[in-house]
Amino acid sequence: MSIPRPSLLSRGAPRWLAGAAAAAVCWLACLGAAVAQDTGELSGTLRKAKDTGSLIIGYRESSLPFSYLNQARRPIGYSIDVCTAIVQAAAAEVGRDLAIQWVPVTSENRFDAVTSGKVDLECGSTTRNAERLKMVAFSPVIFIAGTKLMVPRGSAIKTFRDLKGKTVVATAGTTNADALEKLSTRFALNLKVIRARDHADAFEVLRHGGADAYAGDDVLLYGFLAKSGAGKQFDVTRDFLSYDPYGIMLRKDDPQFAAVVDRAVRDLITTGELERLYRQWFLSRLPTGERLNIPMSAQLEDILSSTPQQPD
Template sequence: MIHQPIAALAAAFVGLAALTAARAQTLDKIARTNQIVVSYRESAVPFSYLLTPHKAVGFSVDVTEAIVDDVRKTLRKPDLRTVYMPVTGQNRIPLLVNGTVDLECGSTTNTSTRGKDVAFSINYFYAGTRLMAKRESHIGDYAGLAHKVVATVGGSTNETVLRRQLNTQRIEADVVLAKDYAEALQDVANNRAAALALDDVLLYGLRANASDPDTWEVAGEALQIEPYACMVRKDDPAFKRLVDGTLTRLMKSGEFTRLYAKWFESPIPPRGANLKMPMSAALKANLSARSDRPAQ
């Protein structure tokens, strides 16, 4: 039988070894194992989603593959193996921190709070709360909500910023709270509300997948801009430089703009839906600024 103090010491040693391995420099780890583990989301259209049970596609998947190509060139390992691992909103950060996953590119918002645990790349998307309404309603901005009902999802950041905007502009409007996106959309479809307030990328996705997308219009300025970026392990400047270098190359060459048009302004698989979402002013500006600044 192992004495309790020895057992405790052994457990502590194992834990320290695991933590040390997780904190090993990413490029060294990849070179040693001859594989890179990248994550993907299963239903984050159009960033990353499953086309078949074993095939993920999307804007961030294409960005991930460009980064992996640069890792191969940097390490001079053309036969480097890529392992794809599905993640959720709950486990994406822990799996990166503990060394299970080496890179996460998806719809993750770059925040100062998350920056205490991970490092973020150059921002490659900006989301913000906007409105969607039927074209016939002619609601072009928040002032158009005066004396009307606007729907959003209860407990969301969208609810918070919507109420703040209404108060700031002194707009008298009733806010109704739905349990999810589908219910909120139905409130507007069935004329229980005049407009829907959500993240703009979600609104464009809902419109693209509606049975009659041309009857809907996304309107209003974007509120509370939230940048999306790739996540890498903290305190690993060499790997962050590589990831930022890939994004810089894509942005300077025009390839990033082409990828954006492919996934946000063109028909996408499997049904050929088109989000028809033009690049935001914030993202256009960051193609030159290439900032990794977190959400404020």
């Protein structure tokens, strides 16, 4: 609608009429702004979701128990359940049911998959840190992990200082590989770092003697031991090499969708649903038969207990 300017209305008109016209224009402008706000015009990912009727989730194939494949080759896991809740929240926001399109991603291509629009959410075991926040956005923290070493049972490697001159495998594109490089430089360890395509590949390198140790997030290392039945062949060292808070990854500069993601995860936390999901995936027997028995860390307990509910 085209609104006439007060200066045009006031030409040759009585002063009271010009004032009334100006007031009318102001009222119409305010009304237009209110209508625009009430209609809540969608943008970004939510606009695309409403138009297409779907959201695209990037999943990992071997990040047990966060995001991995069951016997039917269907993505399941703790992060997958969190993302499913986000999709439901997005569906309520756009006013229609949303289907999920599943796209596999790896440690190396997950960031490009998000920034390029190939996926809308990356639901795996991705560390949220300041460097990554420069290119992507994250949900509130859903898990706390840390880099540890898996070594053959009986190995002399007990701490990172025992790695001098050794070969260590890590998954390409992870904070674990970065932590190794930094430790090698800082302490002159002269490490040879092998960067495997994915977590399962890294484990196989260690398993077949291609490396002296495998550096990975502690929970994933315990997951591989449970899944492979190799608990008597390998040990996980006690010391952390890094601290890694996990989040669900999404695109930057999409405030509407970011608000939905934030609200959905906060609702899971404040209603106790995230704690229930933790028990399901880390303490109970998994759908694929494994049992991890990993108690919730004190750091994650603190985060969950101190998370305020998102105001309506």
